[in-house]
Amino acid sequence: MEPEHCRNELNALVCDFVERLCLKASCAALQPPLLAEKLPLGLSVAAPKRTAASLRWLLRGERPANAPCDPSEQEEAGLAVVDLCALLVSETVLVHYTPRPKGITPPPIQQSGEEAIDEKYWKRRYNYFARFDEGIRMDPGAWFEVTPESVARHIADRFQYDTVVDGTCGVGGNAIQFAMTSRSVVAVDTDAQRLADARHNARIYGVADRIRFVHDDFVKFADNYTGAPVDAVFLSPPWGGPGHLDCPHFSLRDVQVPDIMQLFAAAAKLCPRVALYLPRHTDLHEVAILAAQHGFPAVEVEKVFFQHPTPHLKLVVVYFSSDVAQQGIPKSITQKSVGRDRAQRLMQSKASVPELLSASAAGVLLRAVYCRSYLGRFVVSLALRLEEGESVTGRTCKAPHRGQGQPRQRLRSGGKGSCSNPVEIQRATAQNLCEAFGTTAVESDALVSARELLAEVPLTNALTLAKNAVQDDQGM
Ligand code: MGP
Secondary structure, three states: OOHHHHHHHHHHHHHHHHHHHHHHHHHHOOOOOOOHHHOOOEEEEEOOEEOHHHHHHHHHOOOOOOOOOOHHHHHHOOOEEOOOEEEEEEEEEEEEEOOOOOOOOOOOOOOOOOOOOOHHHHHOHHHHOOOHHHOOOOOOOHHHHOOOHHHHHHHHHHOOOOEEEEOOOOOOHHHHHHHHHOOEEEEEEOOHHHHHHHHHHHHHOOOHHHEEEEEOOHHHHHHHOOOOOOOEEEEOOOOOOHHHHHOOOEOOOOOOOOOHHHHHHHHHHHOOEEEEEEEOOEOHHHHHHHHHHOOOOEEEEEEEEEOOOOOEEEEEEEEEEHHHHHOOOOOOOEEEEEEOOHHHHHHHOOOOHHHHHHOEHHHHHHHHHHHOOHHHHHHHHHHHHHHOOOEEOOEEOOOOOOOOOOOOOOOEOOOOOOOOOHHHHHHHHHHHHHHHOOOOOOHHHHHHHHHHHHHHOOHHHHHHHHHHHHHHHHHO
16 A cells, blocks of 8 residues: 555544544533443432434434534533433352363464464453363454353343344354253354354354354344244444443444444344343443333343452443333342352352462462453562562562573562562552652552553563463472
């Protein structure tokens, strides 16, 4: 491509991106987004406010000609409460326990032209499919989109019907689990190769004969459907790739193809029960508008947490059905272990943060790299410091010297000269980082500064370190 052409294309891309962000900002400015993390267990009521223009944008995808970014302009345009919607907020904590081979297997070398599998996803392969090693097939996109088996099983436990339609089947993560709890499953997808992979994967799980695979666009499929009455539709649309987490909140309008609003409308026409699988930072005001538009006065918002490495919100499943208004208000958190070996699962779920911290540095590092969490980053940083033999909390934590060709020593975060108290670790790390970055933050500000500074810790370094440390672990 000519450089000039290339520049123009890049420019157009950037302009489009900025325009969409402005549009989103202008609509969000009407009211702060309502995020699942802010909603406590129990009953909440959403009262979304919108202007006519932003409603047209949300419901019909009609972009306002000039998207004003100044909230005061929006206010002048006149805000109206769209409708009220009761949100029954439930919380489910899942522990996925699957026995897995010991040791680290690097992602397979890709053929030229194929996209490499990100290590983060590769490590989660048994979470996606416990029977991964029996020949599960996934295309590059499926690695970040597929529903983890624990979540799929949990949703299927709630979906015990005669006929369930999975409108966005992908490589079959959900359809396979639905086939284990429901009499028959119709799995629809626009991508023929993914459907073929889904059928192959369903054979591995022994449920292929209970799934009818349909190569079609779900909206068209729903329009022309003439089969047995459908009891429930499940929709897990694309969210725009892993980058969806870069925005502070997710709008149902963030994905243009397929149009989530259209998918939902088609599903709601097909049957009175729809579940929508959405990112954890979805603006639930939009969900409330969608519900109200289709005549659901109440929805259940299920916050799905993963227990390990520390409990963290992973995603939300929204259940739209007339049953929701009849059901009781959730009062307690559901804890579920999903996997093959129950005894070990229960043991695992007992681990608490201090216990995790006193485990070998390798384990901590791996978890930290996995969870990308606040605490995780502190630990990564601490471990990097330890590795370099630098001081934490004023004491010297020398990593043992290693001669050429000799096995590396195992690092222990609870050993002599190191600290195992999380607050101490955070404070020490903060101080070290402040020094390293040349800031002059006083002690009381150190944690705040560290929070910002830790965003800079290169996780790739930590990953390499973690791998080395694990190899050491295994060598001992
Ligand atoms: P995530 O929100 O991308 O977080 O995916 P991730 O990668 O776990 O990041 P981290 O910061 O928590 O480490 C959370 C889960 O949502 C994944 O396991 C998938 O099941 C699902 N998921 C992720 N994406 C990007 C999509 C998507 O585009 N569509 C659908 N339907 N599910 C997705």
